[in-house]
Amino acid sequence: MGAPEGIAGVVRTITPIELEARFPKLGGGNYKRASQATARYNCLAFACGDDRRWWEPRPGGRFYWPPDAQRDTSLAAVTRIFTADGYSETEDRNIESGYLKAAIYVELEDLDTYSHVALSDGLVWKSKLGKGQDIEHASLDLLEGNQKDEYGIVAAILRKAIQ
Amino acid sequence: MLLHKPTRYGRARTRRRSAKLHKPQEGHPIRRLEPLPVAVNVQVFIADIAPLPTRGAVPALRQIPLVDSQRDKQEKLRYSFREHVERWKNDTQHWSSVAKMIAHPSYLRIVGLAGQAGANEIERWLLQELQAEPDYWFDALNALAGEDEDPVPPLDDFDGAVNAWLAWGHRKGLLE
Numbered sequence: 001m002g003a004p005e006g007i008a009g010v011v012r013t014i015t016p017i018e019l020e021a022r023f024p025k026l027g028g029g030n031y032k033r034a035s036q037a038t039a040r041y042n043c044l045a046f047a048c049g050d051d052r053r054w055w056e057p058r059p060g061g062r063f064y065w066p067p068d069a070q071r072d073t074s075l076a077a078v079t080r081i082f083t084a085d086g087y088s089e090t091e092d093r094n095i096e097s098g099y100l101k102a103a104i105y106v107e108l109e110d111l112d113t114y115s116h117v118a119l120s121d122g123l124v125w126k127s128k129l130g131k132g133q134d135i136e137h138a139s140l141d142l143l144e145g146n147q148k149d150e151y152g153i154v155a156a157i158l159r160k161a162i163q
Numbered sequence: 164m165l166l167h168k169p170t171r172y173g174r175a176r177t178r179r180r181s182a183k184l185h186k187p188q189e190g191h192p193i194r195r196l197e198p199l200p201v202a203v204n205v206q207v208f209i210a211d212i213a214p215l216p217t218r219g220a221v222p223a224l225r226q227i228p229l230v231d232s233q234r235d236k237q238e239k240l241r242y243s244f245r246e247h248v249e250r251w252k253n254d255t256q257h258w259s260s261v262a263k264m265i266a267h268p269s270y271l272r273i274v275g276l277a278g279q280a281g282a283n284e285i286e287r288w289l290l291q292e293l294q295a296e297p298d299y300w301f302d303a304l305n306a307l308a309g310e311d312e313d314p315v316p317p318l319d320d321f322d323g324a325v326n327a328w329l330a331w332g333h334r335k336g337l338l339e
Contacts, residue, residue: 011296014256022257039298040321042259052320056261061318062301063261073260116259130257131298149257 013037013133022149025142026135034126035134044078046128047102047119048085075106078114079156087158093140097122101159103140105151116143116151122162240280244288247273252298265302274303283337290332297325304328 013036020027044055045064053064057071068084070077079089082102095101101120106113118127124136127143137143143151247269255264264270277285286307289300301324305313314331315324332338 011252011298037256044259054261054321056259058261059317060301060315060324062321062324114259130255130259132256 011037011039011131019129019132019135023143024147024150025145026137030139030142031135031137033133034136035128037132039131041128042130043117043128044081044114046126046134047117048081073114074112075104075114075155076112078104078117079158082158085160087160090157090159092159093154093157095120095122095125096159098162099159100162101157103154104156104158105143105153106155107152108146109152111155114155118143236279237281240276240284241288244273244276244285247276248292252296261299261302264299270303274306277307283335287332287337290329290338293325294329294332294338297321301328 013033014022016033019033040054041051042054042056045051045053048055050064054062055065056063057065057069057073065071066081066084069081082104083089087100087102090101093103099120099122101122103118103120103125104114105116105118107115116127118125118137118140120126125138125140126134126136128134129149140154144153146152251264251267251269251273254269255267258264273285273289286304289304289307292298293300293304301315308331312331314327316327319327329338
């Protein structure tokens with residue numbers, strides 16, 4: 001998954017120095033870049049296995065929102081998208097072998113609206129950073145905080161067994 | 164009868180007297196007098212009530228191009244556009260919500276710049292931006308071009324929307 005080079009949706013990929021300035025806990029080998037930046041899909045799409053559409057409840061073919069889901073970006077609505085796909089809530093923030101995990105972040109100033117979703121495939125945490133690049137990161141706390149572009153706090157974690 | 168002998172002030176006597184009076188005395192160096200500051204208040208009166216001549220009324224004025232002021236205005240506008248584009252891209256790069264992105268002050272300002280620009284200028288620059296680095300400029304283009312002009316089929320994805328707007332720009336002569 002991830003945007004290959006030279007496609008229409010690719011935007012400028014920022015350098016590691018720029019990225020680490022935006023997310024001050026990233027650095028020292030605790031993450032790696034996994035794709036080019038692209039505005040084609042967002043973190044929620046990425047966590048749900050879609051790298052063609054931007055998941056947001058807006059009209060237009062470039063946006064997608066699950067037809068049965070509540071049409072807003074609240075923590076509750078996003079959590080239900082995952083539970084409808086077979087995930088169940090857990091308190092465990094660690095990567096678990098044999099489980100997909102989704103971690104939903106919310107901004108400290110707006111605890112009811114999701115700001116980011118990270119996905120674990122049982123080996124590593126993966127994140128699509130907005131219109132930026134995909135990264136693999138060692139833990140959830142690397143994107144937590146309220147400095148620069150950090151995503152706030154993890155408010156919900158869900159998991160389901162890998163088939 | 165004369166009570167006083169009239170004093171005679173011939174030139175030679177005057178010089179001698181002046182030299183005696185102004186002879187520096189020992190221990191008393193000559194003290195030069197500094198000129199007193201004098202405030203000069205000059206007022207220039209310009210008859211500014213008369214209307215300026217129009218360009219057409221004075222043949223010589225027809226020869227003076229107004230290109231420089233127009234170019235300055237254009238450059239300032241272009242600078243402002245670039246500044247807001249860069250700020251918007253910088254601030255929103257890691258956001259997950261397009262609804263939030265298009266409410267960013269710089270995004271709104273870019274749309275607002277159209278009021279100061281020439282016909283279709285902001286649309287032209289946005290299309291060039293879309294061509295160089297595809298991003299969510301669709302709402303701005305839609306706002307500027309008018310809803311009736313939206314060239315994107317309802318089910319087109321991101322790449323389809325980019326291509327539809329670029330094709331629209333070519334049709335309108337806004338892109339080469």
